Amino acid sequence: DQQVKQNSPSLSVQEGRISILNCDYTNSMFDYFLWYKKYPAEGPTFLISISSIKDKNEDGRFTVFLNKSAKHLSLHIVPSQPGDSAVYFCAATQTGANSKLTFGKGITLSVRP
Amino acid sequence: KAGVTQTPRYLIKTRGQQVTLSCSPISGHRSVSWYQQTPGQGLQFLFEYFSETQRNKGNFPGRFSGRQFSNSRSEMNVSTLELGDSALYLCASSPPGLAGGSDEQFFGPGTRLTVL
Numbered sequence: 547d548q549q550v551k552q553n554s555p556s557l558s559v560q561e562g563r564i565s566i567l568n569c570d571y572t573n574s575m576f577d578y579f580l581w582y583k584k585y586p587a588e589g590p591t592f593l594i595s596i597s598s599i600k601d602k603n604e605d606g607r608f609t610v611f612l613n614k615s616a617k618h619l620s621l622h623i624v625p626s627q628p629g630d631s632a633v634y635f636c637a638a639t640q641t642g643a644n645s646k647l648t649f650g651k652g653i654t655l656s657v658r659p
Numbered sequence: 660k661a662g663v664t665q666t667p668r669y670l671i672k673t674r675g676q677q678v679t680l681s682c683s684p685i686s687g688h689r690s691v692s693w694y695q696q697t698p699g700q701g702l703q704f705l706f707e708y709f710s711e712t713q714r715n716k717g718n719f720p721g722r723f724s725g726r727q728f729s730n731s732r733s734e735m736n737v738s739t740l741e742l743g744d745s746a747l748y749l750c751a752s753s754p755p756g757l758a759g760g761s762d763e764q765f766f767g768p769g770t771r772l773t774v775l
Contacts, residue, residue, distance in 0.1 A: 647764060
């Protein structure tokens with residue numbers, strides 16, 4: 547049972563435009579959400595996170611939106627740059643005494659120059 | 660500060676063999692988690708260790724095991740390898756948080772295991 551779903555396996559956008567990466571979750575116990583970025587031959591690197599007490603978190607060009615009622619979050623990258631081309635993983639967890647993250651399958655973002 | 664290191668980076672084994680992978684967390688991090696990444700399944704949680712104790716476990720068979728040492732370094736072992744065990748194995752460490760581990764994890768580059 548896939549508790550975190552990234553239904554679009556890939557996304558291609560033009561440099562300078564907005565990239566919107568979507569993620570859905572089914573487990574209502576999740577209360578903390580993270581986005582990771584992964585380049586080939588490297589481990590994932592943390593990008594941005596959001597707690598369920600917020601509906602938006604911004605960090606430079608990256609903004610994450612959370613819609614708890616829809617169990618949906620999205621990552622917006624504005625403006626998109628060729629260096630943003632990577633695989634993006636959405637992850638979720640229930641804050642508490644452990645560090646288990648449940649990941650989606652990832653979205654491959656390609657930013658065309 | 661040095662990042663998470665994993666050794667070896669690449670490994671080729673044959674079916675039936677066993678393998679041990681090593682992970683050194685960021686200095687000061689006491690929580691170490693292991694993940695398996697395959698093209699079809701994304702990242703799947705294997706287990707997490709904190710202060711030498713397994714604190715959480717994913718849905719993998721008993722052939723997958725791990726341990727953590729007093730210096731927080733961790734190893735994972737896979738016995739009786741199967742073709743389907745071919746994957747990228749990622750280790751992540753977490754800084755201390757309110758409950759002993761935070762939710763932000765720092766990943767190593769991974770060990771690419773190929774089972775022939």
